[in-house]
Amino acid sequence: MSTHNVSSFSGWSHWFKFALQNTLRNRRRSLVTVSIAALGTAAILLAGGFALFTYESLAQAAARDTGHLVLGTPASFTTDEDVPLQHGLGNVDALRQQLLADPAVRQVLPKVVFSGLISNGDKSTVMMATGVDPDNEFAVKGPFLTVTAGSVLVSDSSEPEVMLGEALARSLKATPGSSLTLLASTTEGAMNAMDVVVKGTFTTGVPDMDKRAVFTSVALAQRLLVTDRVSSLGVFLDRMESTLPAQARVAALHPELIVQNWEQQAVFYQAVKGLYNRIFGALGIIIGVIVVFVVTNAMAMAIIERTREIGTLRALGTLPAQLLRTLGLEGMLLGGVGALVGAGLSLGVSVLLYVVPVNMPPPPGRSVGYPLNIAIDPTLYLATLLAMVSLTMLASYAVARKTVHMPVVDALAHT
Numbered sequence: 001m002s003t004h005n006v007s008s009f010s011g012w013s014h015w016f017k018f019a020l021q022n023t024l025r026n027r028r029r030s031l032v033t034v035s036i037a038a039l040g041t042a043a044i045l046l047a048g049g050f051a052l053f054t055y056e057s058l059a060q061a062a063a064r065d066t067g068h069l070v071l072g073t074p075a076s077f078t079t080d081e082d083v084p085l086q087h088g089l090g091n092v093d094a095l096r097q098q099l100l101a102d103p104a105v106r107q108v109l110p111k112v113v114f115s116g117l118i119s120n121g122d123k124s125t126v127m128m129a130t131g132v133d134p135d136n137e138f139a140v141k142g143p144f145l146t147v148t149a150g151s152v153l154v155s156d157s158s159e160p161e162v163m164l165g166e167a168l169a170r171s172l173k174a175t176p177g178s179s180l181t182l183l184a185s186t187t188e189g190a191m192n193a194m195d196v197v198v199k200g201t202f203t204t205g206v207p208d209m210d211k212r213a214v215f216t217s218v219a220l221a222q223r224l225l226v227t228d229r230v231s232s233l234g235v236f237l238d239r240m241e242s243t244l245p246a247q248a249r250v251a252a253l254h255p256e257l258i259v260q261n262w263e264q265q266a267v268f269y270q271a272v273k274g275l276y277n278r279i280f281g282a283l284g285i286i287i288g289v290i291v292v293f294v295v296t297n298a299m300a301m302a303i304i305e306r307t308r309e310i311g312t313l314r315a316l317g318t319l320p321a322q323l324l325r326t327l328g329l330e331g332m333l334l335g336g337v338g339a340l341v342g343a344g345l346s347l348g349v350s351v352l353l354y355v356v357p358v359n360m361p362p363p364p365g366r367s368v369g370y371p372l373n374i375a376i377d378p379t380l381y382l383a384t385l386l387a388m389v390s391l392t393m394l395a396s397y398a399v400a401r402k403t404v405h406m407p408v409v410d411a412l413a414h415t
Contacts, residue, residue: 023330026302030334033298037338037388038345040291044284044384045346049374051276056375058273059240062266064141067109067234068243069250070260071095076232077258083189084114088229095254099235102249104242107140109133110230112221116184118164118214120172127168129182129214131221131230140236145215146368150176150200153217160220161199165210169201176200182214186226194224205368288391291335296395299331303403310403311412323404324397331396332389339388343381350374 023030075087089095089110096108112131117124134153138145145152148166162182164174174180178198186192196216203210222228237246243261251259263269303310310323350373359369 020333022302022306022326023333029298029301033294033334034338034341036294037291037335037392038341040287041339041342041384041388042345042349043287043342045343045381046349046374047280047283048380048384049346049350049376050372051280052375052377052380053373054276055269055273057370058266058269059262062269063236063240063243063262064144066262066265068237068240068262069235069247070232070262070265071099071235071250071254071257072232072260074258077260083187084185084225085112085187085227085229085231088112088227088231089233089257090229092228092230092233095233098253099233099250102246104237104246105235106238107136107236109136109140109234109236110218111232111234112218112225112229113231114184114221114225116182116224118168118172119181119183120174120178121181123172124183125168125171126212127182127214128209128212129162129184129216129221131216131218134217145202145204148201148203150198153199153215155217155219157199160194160196160223161216162196162220163200163202163215164198165213166201166203167207167210168212168214169198171211174198174201182216182224184224186224187229188226190226192224192226194220196220203367205362205366207367288387291338291388292391292395295331295334295392296399298334299327299396300399302330303327303400307403307406308412311406311408311410314404314408315412320404324400327400327404328393328397332393335392336385336389339385342388343385346374346381347376350376 071089073087073089076089079087081087092110096110099105099108110131110133114129114131116127116129118127119125132153134155138152145163149169150163153161153163162180164172169175172178172180176198179195180198181193181195183191183193202213202215204213218230222230235246235250237243247259247261251257313323314320353373358372360372362369
């Protein structure tokens with residue numbers, strides 16, 4: 001290490017030690033300032049971590065529901081259908097094989113979405129039905145439904161089977177093994193009916209969906225609608241990060257189709273993210289302003305009390321820049337120590353929530369709650385710590401600037 005570097009380090013360590021001793025002159029005031037900075041930092045990190053965890057959970061749920069990519073004909077994304085599957089995909093088996101050749105693709109799941117009536121003979125009600133691939137749907141997506149009675153669909157069943165939303169099953173007085181009738185319009189506009197057996201009941205956690213939801217196999221849905229088309233194909237990838245590169249590859253391979261990613265399909269995710277960004281962004285700004293004002297007030301009181309001392313140092317030859325340096329370091333110490341304590345507090349609470357699970361109450365429109373977790377994001381922690389240290393240092397500089405440039409005579413005469 002050169003002599004210049006050694007002397008520079010020695011000089012900075014001297015001013016740092018001087019600033020530390022000054023902050024300890026009024027321990028009570030410094031403790032209050034550090035405590036508020038710590039609480040502000042912890043609040044920002046906990047709120048930000050909760051928002052990040054919510055974003056990640058919603059993103060995973062959206063990708064699990066639709067697939068990382070969704071393929072369909074251009075008209076299926078822009079035009080309402082006059083009859084079921086008017087804009088559906090044909091030649092599905094060949095298309096699936098081409099997509100599965102991509103190394104990033106785990107599975108390709110067809111989906112047939114249609115509506116109609118479901119009846120127990122005495123009562124009929126509207127259904128919103130989805131035809132799925134039973135062999136792969138529940139294996140790839142995992143437990144996206146909570147089965148309340150019976151079991152999930154299987155492809156090798158000897159009779160046509162359906163799964164009903166719990167509220168719909170209750171309305172039709174249906175239980176596993178009950179016989180029902182599905183009635184829907186075919187692709188030609190005619191009406192078609194099919195007798196089915198209830199395989200199981202489920203809940204999605206959304207009461208309004210449970211009143212209408214029906215799951216059946218793609219094959220049964222196609223027989224009911226008299227078609228070999230599907231509504232769309234959901235492409236499930238090996239990881240979320242593969243989404244955009246895979247989207248570009250698939251779009252180039254099939255220019256005649258529209259390829260959307262999960263985020264383009266996830267309207268709820270986009271709405272929640274926009275709302276949370278505004279709420280927690282405003283919260284962070286408010287907390288940051290409070291912390292800056294507290295540090296500014298503490299430094300202003302310290303500087304007023306030490307005006308004559310500052311005048312004496314100026315008379316002894318200390319430069320204003322040197323005084324600004326030490327006062328800025330005092331603010332940095334108060335904000336930095338508070339930010340570190342707050343970060344430790346936030347980290348402790350986040351880890352505790354993983355060890356001792358806490359459930360949030362059900363959000364509006366849902367019947368089940370969800371676990372409260374706080375994401376531990378190094379970038380968020382680093383950005384918050386740097387912001388706190390920078391803001392408190394700048395606040396100290398701003399409040400000290402007038403005093404250190406005061407004429408020496410006026411500073412010495414200050415009472």
